[in-house]
Amino acid sequence: MAKMQAQKLNLYYGYKQVLQDVSLNIPAKQVTSLIGPSGCGKSSFLRCLNRMNDHIEGVRIEGKVKLDRKNIYDPSADLVSLRARVGMVFQKPNPFPKSIYENVAYGPRIHGMYKTQADLDHIVERSLTQAGLWKEVKDRLDQMGTSLSGGQQQRLCIARAVAVNPEVLLMDEPCSALDPIATAKVEELIDHLRTSLSVVIVTHSLSQAARLSQQTAFFHQGRLIEASPTETLFTNPQNDETQKYITGRYG
Amino acid sequence: MIKPFPNINRRLLKDRLFKAFSAGLVLLILSLFLGLFAGICWKGLSSFFKAEIVLDLSFSKRYLKSTDPGQEQALNYNFILRKALQKELDVLPQTLEENRELMGLVSPTTDIALHSLFQKNPEILGTRRQISLRVSDNVDQTLKMKILDFEPANSLLTETQQEWLETLKDQDQIHQRFNTSFFTSSDSRDPMVAGIWAALIGSLYTLMVTLLISLPLGVGTALYLEEFASKNRWTNWIEINIANLAAVPSIIFGLLGLSIFLTVWGLPRSSPLVGGMTLALIMMPTVVVSTRSALKAIPKGIREGAFALGASKVQTTFHHVLPLALPGIITGAILGLARTLGESAPLLLVGMVAFVSQPPLTPMDAATVLPVQIFTWARNPERGFIENTAGAIFVLILILIGISMIAKILRQRFERKW
Ligand SMILES: Nc1ncnc2c1ncn2[C@@H]1O[C@H](COP(=O)(O)OP(=O)(O)OP(=O)(O)O)[C@@H](O)[C@H]1O
Ligand SMILES: [Mg+2]
Numbered sequence: 001m002a003k004m005q006a007q008k009l010n011l012y013y014g015y016k017q018v019l020q021d022v023s024l025n026i027p028a029k030q031v032t033s034l035i036g037p038s039g040c041g042k043s044s045f046l047r048c049l050n051r052m053n054d055h056i057e058g059v060r061i062e063g064k065v066k067l068d069r070k071n072i073y074d075p076s077a078d079l080v081s082l083r084a085r086v087g088m089v090f091q092k093p094n095p096f097p098k099s100i101y102e103n104v105a106y107g108p109r110i111h112g113m114y115k116t117q118a119d120l121d122h123i124v125e126r127s128l129t130q131a132g133l134w135k136e137v138k139d140r141l142d143q144m145g146t147s148l149s150g151g152q153q154q155r156l157c158i159a160r161a162v163a164v165n166p167e168v169l170l171m172d173e174p175c176s177a178l179d180p181i182a183t184a185k186v187e188e189l190i191d192h193l194r195t196s197l198s199v200v201i202v203t204h205s206l207s208q209a210a211r212l213s214q215q216t217a218f219f220h221q222g223r224l225i226e227a228s229p230t231e232t233l234f235t236n237p238q239n240d241e242t243q244k245y246i247t248g249r250y251g
Numbered sequence: 252m253i254k255p256f257p258n259i260n261r262r263l264l265k266d267r268l269f270k271a272f273s274a275g276l277v278l279l280i281l282s283l284f285l286g287l288f289a290g291i292c293w294k295g296l297s298s299f300f301k302a303e304i305v306l307d308l309s310f311s312k313r314y315l316k317s318t319d320p321g322q323e324q325a326l327n328y329n330f331i332l333r334k335a336l337q338k339e340l341d342v343l344p345q346t347l348e349e350n351r352e353l354m355g356l357v358s359p360t361t362d363i364a365l366h367s368l369f370q371k372n373p374e375i376l377g378t379r380r381q382i383s384l385r386v387s388d389n390v391d392q393t394l395k396m397k398i399l400d401f402e403p404a405n406s407l408l409t410e411t412q413q414e415w416l417e418t419l420k421d422q423d424q425i426h427q428r429f430n431t432s433f434f435t436s437s438d439s440r441d442p443m444v445a446g447i448w449a450a451l452i453g454s455l456y457t458l459m460v461t462l463l464i465s466l467p468l469g470v471g472t473a474l475y476l477e478e479f480a481s482k483n484r485w486t487n488w489i490e491i492n493i494a495n496l497a498a499v500p501s502i503i504f505g506l507l508g509l510s511i512f513l514t515v516w517g518l519p520r521s522s523p524l525v526g527g528m529t530l531a532l533i534m535m536p537t538v539v540v541s542t543r544s545a546l547k548a549i550p551k552g553i554r555e556g557a558f559a560l561g562a563s564k565v566q567t568t569f570h571h572v573l574p575l576a577l578p579g580i581i582t583g584a585i586l587g588l589a590r591t592l593g594e595s596a597p598l599l600l601v602g603m604v605a606f607v608s609q610p611p612l613t614p615m616d617a618a619t620v621l622p623v624q625i626f627t628w629a630r631n632p633e634r635g636f637i638e639n640t641a642g643a644i645f646v647l648i649l650i651l652i653g654i655s656m657i658a659k660i661l662r663q664r665f666e667r668k669w
Binding site for chain 2: 050055074079080081083087094095097104106107147158161
């Protein structure tokens with residue numbers, strides 16, 4: 001069953017239309033990857049799923065995005081609980097300039113998700129373990145999150161996002177700033193996360209999409225061209241554009 | 252054959268010329284500044300030392316003004332003083348003129364000093380004491396010129412006075428003392444005892460009022476404009492006007508303070524409250540502008556990271572954005588504070604120029620501030636006041652340096668924390 005459903009989504013930056021009639025189902029506990037040429041609207045679509053676009057001046061959105069069959073763009077929808085349920089990891093690692101511990105603890109703190117300090121310690125440890133960072137940082141939790149290396153910072157951001165127990169995790173090119181080893185670690189992590197939540201990942205690496213995801217969606221010029229199980233899309237694309245893109249004959 | 256770099260020598264020469272030119276400019280500015288500073292130090296330091304004369308005073312009961320027990324006890328201090336001087340110099344002045352000559356050796360406010368001494372130590376009644384007293388301004392200046400080996404065209408003292416002075420010096424009764432009362436006493440008609448205490452307290456109160464008003468208001472305005480308001484023509488217009496306010500001559504704000512705070516609201520004239528409110532108007536644009544640039548410098552990722560975790564706008568602002576902007580805000584506040592600390596023109600307009608011989612107890616009392624005190628003294632013809640002016644300027648500069656050092660420490664502290 002679909003965890004999230006985008007229905008006839010149109011997005012405008014001012015007068016410029018960036019998404020046109022995008023409808024896509026995000027299945028539960030699977031990895032969905034969004035691929036497509038630069039500027040086709042992948043990030044814009046991803047940011048619709050947790051309403052991050054609300055913070056951009058002059059954005060207009062039409063259509064619906066449903067999370068468990070409830071429209072998140074409904075005027076009565078609550079942004080705080082939406083963001084707690086749909087987490088996000090950005091392309092550029094953006095840890096808070098606070099300690100590693102505080103970075104992970106921030107989400108649980110603002111949502112009041114713990115009773116005792118021990119609870120919070122436990123959440124921090126669990127999240128860092130999930131992000132595969134615990135062993136590296138367990139002796140220096142009070143160090144600044146910004147003092148870590150780029151790959152560690154990105155995993156810290158993932159730990160920060162999973163600390164609030166999201167149901168869906170949105171990732172916008174999470175590995176674009178990482179070396180192959182760190183990338184492998186993050187991929188392993190995403191594969192592991194799939195057991196407990198749904199992941200939507202934007203990537204420019206077709207091999208990464210093929211390795212990681214169960215569903216792949218191909219975007220082109222603001223339209224969703226094709227979305228199907230990853231294997232089908234890569235072996236037997238239905239659309240010419242998709243065919244061209246995945247075989248590298250594009251542009 | 253073509254030479255590889257045909258005009259390389261000319262380029263190098265230009266480089267060197269430019270470097271020499273800029274280094275020369277820097278040197279010029281530095282030496283001007285150092286010269287100015289040294290001048291102020293030189294002039295100001297002399298105000299920290301004033302001459303005192305040691306006299307053997309008799310506080311005999313005969314000199315009591317009134318024996319009525321109900322009344323406050325007081326002695327005829329000028330009489331005591333004259334007696335002591337007469338004995339010391341072995342003279343007996345006949346005319347009023349001669350008398351004045353004799354008394355002109357000590358500060359005209361000596362009777363006040365003696366009275367407060369008597370009130371603090373009533374047990375001196377009926378005894379003789381060696382008391383160190385301030386000399387008069389003319390004597391002090393003459394002594395200082397002697398030290399500098401400087402012979403003025405027309406002497407400040409009469410011939411007789413100069414002889415007396417030599418006698419007293421020979422008897423080792425005149426000493427230069429560190430002038431603590433310059434810091435602990437307030438304005439006076441006599442430059443020998445005038446001090447900056449009232450002005451310091453007035454400045455403190457005024458700056459506190461200024462900070463308490465302009466910091467929350469300025470930071471709040473900047474936060475609203477930068478984080479909460481949508482960018483439209485209105486906010487744009489407000490922005491431009493705030494930036495322009497920073498360039499408005501400060502005396503205009505003084506007029507505003509006069510016409511609104513004093514005339515319309517009826518707040519007390521000459522008070523640190525009104526002065527502080529007026530200065531707050533001057534300081535606010537600086538705070539707004541510096542806070543906004545500090546907010547602008549915070550990477551977008553921090554805000555997005557917080558939003559994506561479900562933090563509200565207010566939470567994002569107060570948990571992440573504001574603490575990160577704090578070093579910038581502090582810098583702005585200190586810059587504004589430094590400007591307002593040296594401000595005098597707008598304060599003249601709201602009446603802070605009054606003669607204030609007592610520090611204000613509350614921000615509602617009449618007060619003066621350091622720059623206005625300097626201004627008031629500078630208008631006096633006595634040399635002693637000119638000297639005090641330099642001393643007060645020296646203190647003002649020290650305070651400014653102190654403030655900027657505190658700012659630096661604070662900024663580093665907060666930068667390390669975040
Ligand atoms: N804040 C914005 N204001 C105006 N236009 C924007 C904004 N953000 C994105 N766009 C435009 O929307 C279009 C889609 O951008 P988007 O970032 O979604 O592309 P993308 O598929 O993520 O590209 P990339 O792979 O390079 O990240 C682009 O043409 C871009 O210029
Ligand atoms: Mg993108």
